[in-house]
Amino acid sequence: QQQVKQSPQSLIVQKGGIPIINCAYENTAFDYFPWYQQFPGKGPALLIAIRPDVSEKKEGRFTISFNKSAKQFSLHIMDSQPGDSATYFCAASSGGSQGNLIFGKGTKLSVKP
Amino acid sequence: NAGVTQTPKFRVLKTGQSMTLLCAQDMNHEYMYWYRQDPGMGLRLIHYSVGEGTTAKGEVPDGYNVSRLKKQNFLLGLESAAPSQTSVYFCASSLPGGAKTEAFFGQGTRLTVV
Numbered sequence: 001q002q003q004v005k006q007s008p009q010s011l012i013v014q015k016g017g018i019p020i021i022n023c024a025y026e027n028t029a030f031d032y033f034p035w036y037q038q039f040p041g042k043g044p045a046l047l048i049a050i051r052p053d054v055s056e057k058k059e060g061r062f063t064i065s066f067n068k069s070a071k072q073f074s075l076h077i078m079d080s081q082p083g084d085s086a087t088y089f090c091a092a093s094s095g096g097s098q099g100n101l102i103f104g105k106g107t108k109l110s111v112k113p
Numbered sequence: 114n115a116g117v118t119q120t121p122k123f124r125v126l127k128t129g130q131s132m133t134l135l136c137a138q139d140m141n142h143e144y145m146y147w148y149r150q151d152p153g154m155g156l157r158l159i160h161y162s163v164g165e166g167t168t169a170k171g172e173v174p175d176g177y178n179v180s181r182l183k184k185q186n187f188l189l190g191l192e193s194a195a196p197s198q199t200s201v202y203f204c205a206s207s208l209p210g211g212a213k214t215e216a217f218f219g220q221g222t223r224l225t226v227v
Binding site for chain 2: 006009031032034042043044046049089093100101103104105106
């Protein structure tokens, strides 16, 4: 049972474009939603995270939009660069400090020069 | 700044062989995790530990065992490797607060079982 559904599986944009990656969840107990970025041959690294008490969070060129009623959240990358080419994972967790991260299946982003 | 270090980085096993993957972290984190990453499957939690001497099962624990004898180390064992365990394994650690805090990942171990 997949608890976090991520789409698209892959995405190609031109430099300067705004790729958008979407995630949806069912478990209303989820209360922490991070995004991780992974470059080839490396481990994932935290990019940005949001809690459900806010609808949007920006860090540099990266923005999370959160829609609690629709149980959806998305990552937008403004002015995308070839260096942003990576695999992006959304995740969700609940259950206090013992809750574990549930990851989406990932989106492979390619930004063309 | 070593962070989370995994050894080995690559390994090829024959079906039925055993091995242990070692994870070491130097950030004094309480929580440690083992994930496996397969194409199109994302990251799936195998086992985790919330402190020295304690371990718990994750989403896909079958065929694996773990031990956390020291706070800084988390070992993942395969007693009898199977081709289905061919994967990239990632160790991670985090502060108390577990999944609500940043998880720091190692660089992964690519395991092939033939």
